[in-house]
Amino acid sequence: MRIAHITDIHATPDNGNLGRLRRVIRWLETLAPDLLVVTGDLVDDGWYEGYAIVEAELMRAQCRLLMLPGNADSREAMRHVWQETMRWPLCGALHFSDVINGVPVIGIDTTLPGETRGDIAPHLTWLTEKLAGFTQPALIFTHHHLFRCGIAPIDEVMCGGDAAFWQVIAGNPVAPLAVCSGHVHRSMSTTISGVPAYICGSICPANPLWLDESRIPPVTDPAGLMIYDLRGGGLVASQVSV
Numbered sequence: 001m002r003i004a005h006i007t008d009i010h011a012t013p014d015n016g017n018l019g020r021l022r023r024v025i026r027w028l029e030t031l032a033p034d035l036l037v038v039t040g041d042l043v044d045d046g047w048y049e050g051y052a053i054v055e056a057e058l059m060r061a062q063c064r065l066l067m068l069p070g071n072a073d074s075r076e077a078m079r080h081v082w083q084e085t086m087r088w089p090l091c092g093a094l095h096f097s098d099v100i101n102g103v104p105v106i107g108i109d110t111t112l113p114g115e116t117r118g119d120i121a122p123h124l125t126w127l128t129e130k131l132a133g134f135t136q137p138a139l140i141f142t143h144h145h146l147f148r149c150g151i152a153p154i155d156e157v158m159c160g161g162d163a164a165f166w167q168v169i170a171g172n173p174v175a176p177l178a179v180c181s182g183h184v185h186r187s188m189s190t191t192i193s194g195v196p197a198y199i200c201g202s203i204c205p206a207n208p209l210w211l212d213e214s215r216i217p218p219v220t221d222p223a224g225l226m227i228y229d230l231r232g233g234g235l236v237a238s239q240v241s242v
Contacts, residue, residue, distance in 0.1 A: 004033040007182030008202035010044040040070025040143035048077035104138035118144030121161030
């Protein structure tokens with residue numbers, strides 16, 4: 001099974017990010033993934049009427065779609081467009097949990113209304129219950145990243161409750177296949193307690209790899225996405241630039 005992961009489109013009527021999204025979807029049409037997961041920040045500057053345009057682009061991938069909100073999104077506006085597809089609860093967080101081709105796929109809405117940072121702590125009971133219901137390793141998605149990326153201003157608005165989250169993961173009898181996030185606008189990866197953790201590159205222009213306050217490297221990255229190839233009980237993750 002192949003899962004495509006895109007994040008952080010940040011579309012507005014005039015910033016060019018819809019064009020970047022179109023290029024990515026055109027590339028995905030050739031790959032023909034089984035599932036497309038979108039982890040939020042679909043639009044920017046409150047352009048919620050743009051959700052209908054984003055939806056039309058995502059539909060061109062012609063595969064199953066799962067999605068989460070990011071800090072730039074509106075839960076209510078997303079429900080208006082995607083409720084029939086996602087069947088979220090009519091109020092509260094926009095989580096998802098499903099089994100696609102035998103693989104459990106879990107998405108946790110870490111957003112806090114009106115804030116850039118996220119927090120997974122209020123949802124750990126829900127996550128624990130979902131994990132307990134699966135005997136196969138799950139693939140877990142969030143918008144906010146759950147490990148420090150090293151870019152100080154972005155780590156200031158990362159996902160709160162990260163330590164408690166990793167305790168839940170360590171205590172679960174079945175380790176997840178991976179934990180996959182967005183928010184940073186730059187592809188990164190690490191391993192925590194033996195579990196791979198990925199940050200997907202963004203559709204919108206990337207952030208600089210600002211690891212040293214005195215040095216800001218230039219940004220030359222095209223639009224990015226991740227492909228997770230699952231076969232034989234294993235996972236191979238590929239970063240793709242389009």
